Amino acid sequence: MIVDLLITLVKILFILAITVGFFAPVLTWVERKQSAVMQDRIGANRADILGFTALGLFHAVADALKMFTKEDFIPQGANKVLHTLSPILALIPAIVTFSVVPFGGEYTLFGKKVNLVISDLNVGLLFVFAIASLSTYGYVIAGWSSNNNWSLLGSMRTSSQMISYEVTMGLTIIGVLMVYGTLKLTEIGAAQENFFHWGIFLQPLGFFMFLAASIAENKRIPFDNPEAESELVAGYFTEYSGLKFGMFFMAEFIEMVTIAALVTILFFGGWHFPFVSTAALLSVFEFLGATGANLVAMLFHVGVFFAKVAFFIWFQMTVRWTLPRFRYDQIMKLGWKILLPLSLANVVVTGLVLLAVS
Amino acid sequence: MAYYVDRNVKMTWWERIYLPEILRGMYITSRHFFLNLFGFIPFFLGTSKRRKIFTVYYPEETVKYPAAYRGRPVLAINEQGRPNCVACGLCEAACPAYCIDIVPAENSGKQNEVERWPKEFTIDYAVCIFCGFCEEACPEEAIFMSDNCEISMLDRKDMKYNLQQLSVPIAQLKDRLEFTRKMYGKWNY
Numbered sequence: 001m002i003v004d005l006l007i008t009l010v011k012i013l014f015i016l017a018i019t020v021g022f023f024a025p026v027l028t029w030v031e032r033k034q035s036a037v038m039q040d041r042i043g044a045n046r047a048d049i050l051g052f053t054a055l056g057l058f059h060a061v062a063d064a065l066k067m068f069t070k071e072d073f074i075p076q077g078a079n080k081v082l083h084t085l086s087p088i089l090a091l092i093p094a095i096v097t098f099s100v101v102p103f104g105g106e107y108t109l110f111g112k113k114v115n116l117v118i119s120d121l122n123v124g125l126l127f128v129f130a131i132a133s134l135s136t137y138g139y140v141i142a143g144w145s146s147n148n149n150w151s152l153l154g155s156m157r158t159s160s161q162m163i164s165y166e167v168t169m170g171l172t173i174i175g176v177l178m179v180y181g182t183l184k185l186t187e188i189g190a191a192q193e194n195f196f197h198w199g200i201f202l203q204p205l206g207f208f209m210f211l212a213a214s215i216a217e218n219k220r221i222p223f224d225n226p227e228a229e230s231e232l233v234a235g236y237f238t239e240y241s242g243l244k245f246g247m248f249f250m251a252e253f254i255e256m257v258t259i260a261a262l263v264t265i266l267f268f269g270g271w272h273f274p275f276v277s278t279a280a281l282l283s284v285f286e287f288l289g290a291t292g293a294n295l296v297a298m299l300f301h302v303g304v305f306f307a308k309v310a311f312f313i314w315f316q317m318t319v320r321w322t323l324p325r326f327r328y329d330q331i332m333k334l335g336w337k338i339l340l341p342l343s344l345a346n347v348v349v350t351g352l353v354l355l356a357v358s
Numbered sequence: 359m360a361y362y363v364d365r366n367v368k369m370t371w372w373e374r375i376y377l378p379e380i381l382r383g384m385y386i387t388s389r390h391f392f393l394n395l396f397g398f399i400p401f402f403l404g405t406s407k408r409r410k411i412f413t414v415y416y417p418e419e420t421v422k423y424p425a426a427y428r429g430r431p432v433l434a435i436n437e438q439g440r441p442n443c444v445a446c447g448l449c450e451a452a453c454p455a456y457c458i459d460i461v462p463a464e465n466s467g468k469q470n471e472v473e474r475w476p477k478e479f480t481i482d483y484a485v486c487i488f489c490g491f492c493e494e495a496c497p498e499e500a501i502f503m504s505d506n507c508e509i510s511m512l513d514r515k516d517m518k519y520n521l522q523q524l525s526v527p528i529a530q531l532k533d534r535l536e537f538t539r540k541m542y543g544k545w546n547y
C-alpha cells in the first residue's frame with residue numbers, strides 16, 4: 001500500500017518536473033532559438049551569468065525572475081476574484097491532463113508491477129477531453145473579467161474556436177477508438193507494439209485532423225486568432241502581467257507538450273521503437289536479471305517516448321513559424337465545413353473497413 | 359506609380375487542398391533550420407556557415423547609415439573654422455517643435471568680413487522630432503541632419519546642446535551635403 005503510494009508520488013513528481021520544471025522554461029528558449037535559426041538570425045543570447053551565456057539558455061531564468069518581480073496589475077473595473085482565478089483555471093487543466101498520459105509500458109521491478117502512468121483510468125481518453133475543454137473557462141473568464149474590449153473579443157473567439165474544434169477532435173478520436181477498441185491510453189499504447197499497427201498507418205487522415213484540431217485548441221499560430229497581436233493587442237491576456245501572465249504562457253507550453261504526447265500515444269506507437277518489441281528487449285538484456293532487464297527496457301521506452309514528444313514539439317514550432325494566421329471566417333470554415341465532414345467520413349470509412357476485415 | 363495587387367488569385371485544385379502547400383512551406387523553413395543548425399556548430403561535421411547571418415550586435419557594432427538617414431541636426435563648420443550659419447532664423451521659424459534657439463551677433467559695419475553669425479545656438483534634442491525641416495529651410499547649407507542618433511542622457515537638461523556641442527566640421531557631412539543638394543535641387547526650391 002505504502003509502496004504503491006510512493007510509486008505514484010514519484011511518478012507525479014517526475015511528470016511535474018518534466019512539464020513545469022523542464023519543458024515550460026526550456027520551450028521558451030527553444031521557441032526563440034528555433035525561430036531565429038529558421039529565419040537566419042542568431043536569437044536571444046544576451047542574458048549572461050559572469051559573461052557566460054550558454055547559448056541564451058539563461059533567458060528562461062531571466063524571464064522567470066522578471067515575472068516574479070513584476071507588478072501584478074489589476075485594471076480598474078475588473079472583477080478581482082475572477083481576474084485572479086482565471087490563469088489558475090487555464091493552467092491546472094493543462095497539467096492535470098498529463099495524469100492519464102502514459103510515458104512507458106508496464107514493467108516488473110523487484111517483483112512489483114509498475115505502470116508508467118499516474119492513473120490508469122478506464123476512460124483515459126475521455127478524461128483528457130473533459131479536462132481539456134474545462135480550460136476554455138479559464139480563457140473565457142480571463143477575457144470577461146479584465147474589463148477590456150480586446151480581451152472580451154479574444155475570449156469570445158477562444159470559446160467559439162475551441163468549441164468548433166473540440167467536435168472535430170472528438171470525432172477523429174472515435175476512429176482511433178474503433179481501431180484499438182479501448183479508451184485506456186495505456187492499452188492503446190501497448191497495442192502499437194507492431195510497427196505496422198501504429199495509428200498513423202491505420203488512421204492517416206485522423207492523424208492530420210487531430211493535429212490540426214489540437215493546434216487550434218492550443219490557440220497557436222496558424223490558429224492564434226484569440227490572441228492575434230496585430231488585431232487584439234494580446235487577446236484574452238491583454239490585461240495580465242507578472243506571474244499571472246506567466247501562468248497563461250506556461251499553460252500554452254504545457255499544452256504543447258500534452259498534444260505532442262497524445263499524438264505520440266495515439267498515432268506514433270507511444271513508447272515503442274519501430275521493430276523492437278518489449279519481449280526482444282527483455283531477452284537481449286536477460287543477463288542483467290529480471291529487474292535489470294526491466295529497468296533497461298523502462299529507461300529505453302521512456303527515452304523513446306520523450307524523443308518522439310520532442311520531435312512533435314519541434315514539428316509544432318515549425319508549423320508556428322511557417323504558416324500565417326488564418327482569418328476568423330477561414331477558421332470557422334475550416335472547422336465546420338471541411339474538418340467536421342471529413343472526420344465523419346473518416347468514422348464511416350473506418351467502420352466499413354473494420355466490418356470488411358472482421 | 360500605383361500598382362495593383364491581384365487578390366482574386368485563381369488557385370489550382372492542388373493548392374486548394376492546402377495540405378501539400380503547408381508541407382512545401384515547412385520544407386523551406388526546415389531547410390533553413392537544418393542548414394543553419396549545422397552552420398552554427400561548425401565543429402560538427404566540419405561544415406562552415408552556409409548562410410549569411412544578418413544580425414548586427416548593435417551596441418558593439420553598428421551599420422553605416424545611408425545618407426538619407428535623419429539623425430540629430432548639427433551645425434556645419436566651414437573650412438575657415440566658422441559656422442556657415444548667418445543667424446537668419448529661418449530654421450528657428452521652420453521648426454515645428456520650437457526647439458531651436460538662436461542669439462545672433464553682427465559686426466559693426468566693417469567691409470569684407472563676416473557680417474552675421476550666431477552668438478548662441480541651442481537645439482533641445484529632448485524636444486526635436488528629427489523632421490529635417492531646419493535643414494530644408496536653411497539657405498546657407500549650415501544645418502544638417504547627421505547620422506548620429508545615439509543621444510540618450512540621464513538628465514533632461516543635458517539634452518540642450520550649445521554651439522560648441524553642435525559644431526561638426528563640414529568635411530564629415532560630405533555625404534549628407536551631396537544628398538541635400540540632390541534632393542532639394544530636384545524639388546526646385
Ligand code: SF4
Pocket residue numbers: 431449452453454455456457458481485486487488489490491492493
Ligand atoms: S529636425 Fe525638426 S524639430 Fe528638430 S530642430 Fe530641425 S526643424 Fe526642429
Ligand code: SF4
Pocket residue numbers: 442443444445446447448449450460492495496497498499500501
Ligand atoms: S536657417 Fe541656416 S543660416 Fe539661418 S539660422 Fe538656421 S542654420 Fe543659420
